[in-house]
């Protein structure tokens with residue numbers, strides 16, 4: 001589904017990703033862990049086409065398409081979703097208008113007619129329940145005045161609405177209390193299917209208590225330096241990252 | 251609006267006197283007493299109207315163009331302008347000859363084909379004749395005693411009303427452009443709502459635009475008698491493809507006791523091309539007076555067009571307990587310049603005014619809000635609240651706010667708030683990541699920002715305004 005080969009990427013002329021390769025197949029859940037500043041968010045930005053980053057080398061294919069050739073909105077409409085580490089506020093744009101625009105763009109991309117008002121509202125209601133999101137929030141402007149936890153929940157709500165093929169969750173668990181964490185994990189698990197894949201970027205093992213990854217990767221200094229099963233996450237939890245650094249530098 | 255249509259209409263309407271001779275005469279460009287007399291004669295005007303024009307003209311000669319606005323206005327040679335509604339020389343004969351860009355815009359605005367032809371300046375009689383809506387609703391209005399007609403018709407058929415009210419709100423001495431308009435105005439609209447009548451439909455120039463073209467110097471006079479209500483729409487839905495062209499209009503509103511007048515504008519004159527070539531210079535004087543107690547006037551404007559906009563729809567709150575509102579969205583892109591705002595002059599007791607101005611600047615444009623709130627010495631308990639917001643797209647444009655307050659009565663409460671915000675790349679990317687293109691994202695954000703103002707517009711206008719906001723800003727981000 002997703003094939004990344006020898007990816008190098010810069011921001012402001014500084015190389016952040018330094019030869020990263022990763023393959024994700026349908027139905028899989030991959031966890032990416034790693035110390036702060038190792039390039040995890042950069043990876044999610046590059047996959048989704050954030051124009052601040054420049055890809056200098058390597059390739060990203062998504063379902064046999066060259067992702068680097070596609071505009072960010074096309075990548076989204078191909079089914080790639082990013083739950084942002086720091087979701088932005090968009091004052092004046094109501095959640096309803098925003099979601100309707102997003103859904104309709106996706107439908108247009110697939111040559112489907114625009115969603116009817118009743119279908120749309122039904123979908124909103126259904127997904128709000130799924131992530132236990134307060135209607136007060138969906139009546140507001142996008143993320144405006146949302147607490148940190150509410151913003152994260154809103155990301156999962158949007159993911160549920162858009163039903164992506166590949167979801168990338170960038171530290172969606174950070175700053176969540178245990179209830180919110182359970183709800184977010186629940187949302188992810190409910191959307192899991194043999195056709196979809198998820199990349200979980202996280203610092204902590206605790207999310208992985210709720211979502212069981214098929215693979216765990218350690219990203220360090222712009223490269224994946226170690227991969228394993230879910231037991232790798234446990235090892236990282238107990239031993240920290242220093243041993244990885246030593247291994248890499250050795 | 252197309253000169254070809256003016257020509258056709260005027261030609262077919264005025265069959266008498268020497269007007270036909272004038273048609274064939276070549277009227278020299280430039281402004282002189284003679285030109286003023288010719289305009290008046292061509293319109294078969296009575297003596298008093300000619301006198302008014304001449305007085306205005308003579309006064310205009312003593313004035314200089316104002317320079318206080320935050321605008322860079324190229325030298326305008328008033329002697330090189332034709333003040334006579336001459337037919338457009340290269341008027342297209344069919345839609346095939348019209349700029350495809352223009353047609354694309356029409357399509358996206360959902361303007362019907364016949365309308366498109368008229369707006370592009372194609373001389374088609376059928377278009378004007380096809381506006382049968384006009385005649386049917388005119389009858390309904392007439393039954394209620396409502397007068398809604400062109401200014402010329404009003405001069406002819408309702409001279410008492412015109413003489414009583416014309417230039418009482420905007421005298422020809424008011425300013426340079428008001429004097430110019432008073433001297434040479436081509437036509438315009440006249441509305442009279444009798445006592446106690448609630449006008450049952452929105453009165454719109456949109457219906458009339460093809461039938462009686464109002465030209466570069468139009469004049470509108472709206473009189474709402476005691477206890478009446480009217481909502482008036484002025485729409486220019488079409489971008490124009492002319493060279494720099496001067497547009498100097500006057501709008502006067504008079505609201506008597508308990509009367510309520512709502513005036514909405516969507517202005518989309520041609521703004522010039524991306525490099526700032528061409529476009530309309532729009533110098534407009536709009537003012538209303540809340541003459542009677544408990545009267546109300548509200549101005550709503552969505553300004554997306556014109557190369558230069560100089561416009562301050564204002565209100566004089568003379569009647570006790572009268573109130574006024576000014577809701578404005580002004581968008582500037584590329585090389586556009588706008589200096590727009592309002593004046594609220596509180597004279598009566600317990601008067602209140604509300605100003606909500608939303609500026610949006612993109613490209614290398616300059617967008618200024620200029621507002622005056624004046625509380626007269628006798629205006630006990632006056633209230634004003636002003637909110638001026640600016641939204642910037644990119645970092646080469648400018649947003650400026652010039653609020654002036656003159657408070658001469660200590661019971662007054664005058665409040666002013668201002669904000670400036672920017673559309674960030676992060677916001678755009680967030681939308682992109684949800685499948686929304688940059689242009690649609692800008693449209694969403696801008697329409698969200700302008701919503702409070704756009705919501706004041708009548709339904710059909712609101713939809714058009716939303717599309718316009720987005721189209722105007724196309725290509726301004728990313």
Ligand SMILES: Nc1ncnc2c1ncn2[C@@H]1O[C@H](COP(=O)(O)OP(=O)(O)O)[C@@H](O)[C@H]1O
Pocket residue numbers: 011012016034035036037038039040041042043052
């Ligand atoms: N917008 C930016 N401008 C400059 N440097 C950046 C920017 N974003 C990230 N970086 C740098 O890139 C590196 C990787 O950051 P990031 O991908 O956010 O790491 P992680 O998500 O793993 O904590 C860091 O050194 C960070 O300082």
Ligand SMILES: [Mg+2]
Pocket residue numbers: 040041042085170171
């Ligand atoms: Mg990060």
